[in-house]
Amino acid sequence: MDRKYCFDHFNVISRTPVYSEDSCCFTEEQAKDTVRFHTSLPFYQVTPLWSMSCAAKEYQIDSILVKDESFRFGLNAFKGLGGSYSMFRILCEKLGLDPMTTDFSTFQREDIRKACSDIEFVTTTDGNHGKGVSWAAGIFGCKAHVYMPKGTVEARRRAIETAGSATAEITDMIYDDTVRYTASLAEKNGWILIQDTSWPGYERFPRWIIEGYLTMGEEIRTQMNGQLPTHIFLQAGVGSMAGGLESYFMNLAGDQKPVVVIVEAKGSDCIYQSAQANDGKAHTAVGEAPTIMAGLNCGTPCGLVWPVLRDCTSLYVSCEDVVTEQGMRAYAKPAGTDKAVVSGESGAVTYGLLRNVFESDRLREIFQIDKNSRVLLISTEGNTDPDDYARVLGEF
Numbered sequence: 001m002d003r004k005y006c007f008d009h010f011n012v013i014s015r016t017p018v019y020s021e022d023s024c025c026f027t028e029e030q031a032k033d034t035v036r037f038h039t040s041l042p043f044y045q046v047t048p049l050w051s052m053s054c055a056a057k058e059y060q061i062d063s064i065l066v067k068d069e070s071f072r073f074g075l076n077a078f079k080g081l082g083g084s085y086s087m088f089r090i091l092c093e094k095l096g097l098d099p100m101t102t103d104f105s106t107f108q109r110e111d112i113r114k115a116c117s118d119i120e121f122v123t124t125t126d127g128n129h130g131k132g133v134s135w136a137a138g139i140f141g142c143k144a145h146v147y148m149p150k151g152t153v154e155a156r157r158r159a160i161e162t163a164g165s166a167t168a169e170i171t172d173m174i175y176d177d178t179v180r181y182t183a184s185l186a187e188k189n190g191w192i193l194i195q196d197t198s199w200p201g202y203e204r205f206p207r208w209i210i211e212g213y214l215t216m217g218e219e220i221r222t223q224m225n226g227q228l229p230t231h232i233f234l235q236a237g238v239g240s241m242a243g244g245l246e247s248y249f250m251n252l253a254g255d256q257k258p259v260v261v262i263v264e265a266k267g268s269d270c271i272y273q274s275a276q277a278n279d280g281k282a283h284t285a286v287g288e289a290p291t292i293m294a295g296l297n298c299g300t301p302c303g304l305v306w307p308v309l310r311d312c313t314s315l316y317v318s319c320e321d322v323v324t325e326q327g328m329r330a331y332a333k334p335a336g337t338d339k340a341v342v343s344g345e346s347g348a349v350t351y352g353l354l355r356n357v358f359e360s361d362r363l364r365e366i367f368q369i370d371k372n373s374r375v376l377l378i379s380t381e382g383n384t385d386p387d388d389y390a391r392v393l394g395e396f
């Protein structure tokens with residue numbers, strides 16, 4: 001039976017998960033393929049996994065590990081993993097290349113580069129996915145068109161154009177409407193829609209995007225020397241990243257399943273609201289969604305990962321902006337000799353939440369945190385909105 005708890009700046013639903021193989025379709029095998037592709041990129045580097053040992057000691061748990069995706073491909077966020085792998089698979093298919101034996105070196109051939117230069121992609125983004133697509137289009141020698149929802153800050157639009165070969169435009173529509181508009185442009189112009197969420201009839205390309213994110217899982221596994229986390233806190237927009245990694249770790253964990261916590265921005269909390277509806281179906285979030293967590297500002301869960309998010313998650317949390325602000329500051333000014341992490345609005349919310357959990361015995365109990373807990377967090381972006389980052393850190 002689900003339980004709901006309301007706290008000052010966040011609400012929590014707890015549920016007893018029911019693991020099933022059918023709901024966890026992203027696995028180690030797929031991760032091996034994506035790692036093979038990503039490691040063929042000349043600029044590939046494993047991103048750091050920081051151990052916040054002073055904070056763990058202070059809060060009397062075994063460990064807090066933070067995967068720092070601000071170092072990914074020089075893009076300041078994890079998203080390029082998905083865009084690049086999906087684009088690779090799409091191009092292989094279009095050009096008749098076998099993805100299992102092809103890697104990035106094949107795309108240096110003159111005939112392949114010439115063919116790529118005629119191919120155009122299109123996508124919607126609130127920032128990081130578009131930057132990843134622009135960058136990937138640049139390295140494969142393709143063109144790309146990126147559309148952004150209203151309210152997007154100009155710095156994010158510019159960063160997309162600077163990252164690679166895309167043009168980027170801010171629309172006057174909300175995110176979900178921009179996705180529909182982009183899909184219609186793809187149809188009209190013969191562009192390839194490369195979107196990081198799925199819906200009935202549009203599943204193959206987003207599946208490859210989610211598989212691309214699994215490279216993070218494989219890196220973490222190696223960095224943890226085979227010892228898996230007991231708790232994984234994953235922030236979600238449409239849930240593609242969270243669901244992909246949740247599925248990967250559930251498959252890996254055998255009988256020792258981790259407690260998975262899905263964390264969203266209030267108002268864009270479509271997974272939380274779907275859990276609350278408790279009818280097995282994914283629902284579009286109801287309510288206005290102004291939030292500084294731009295990457296989490298999405299209204300509809302990704303259908304491909306909805307089964308794992310529904311069945312395997314222990315806790316769903318909907319947070320106000322103040323929680324991520326706490327996380328951003330705590331990362332920037334850590335305890336003792338812990339590494340300072342530059343984490344943006346969508347990157348830090350899980351750490352802000354964890355700090356709140358540590359402060360209360362009741363929350364520790366609800367989150368099943370004790371002295372043996374090994375908590376994994378992913379700081380999914382760095383400082384992607386410099387003005388807001390300075391505001392939050394009081395650096396004006």
Ligand SMILES: Cc1ncc(COP(=O)(O)O)c(C=O)c1O
Pocket residue numbers: 077078079126127128129196235236237238239240241242294295296298346347380381
């Ligand atoms: C920095 C950051 N973190 C998390 C997310 C959430 O990813 P998803 O939309 O796959 O849930 C996004 C999405 O754009 C993001 O940019």
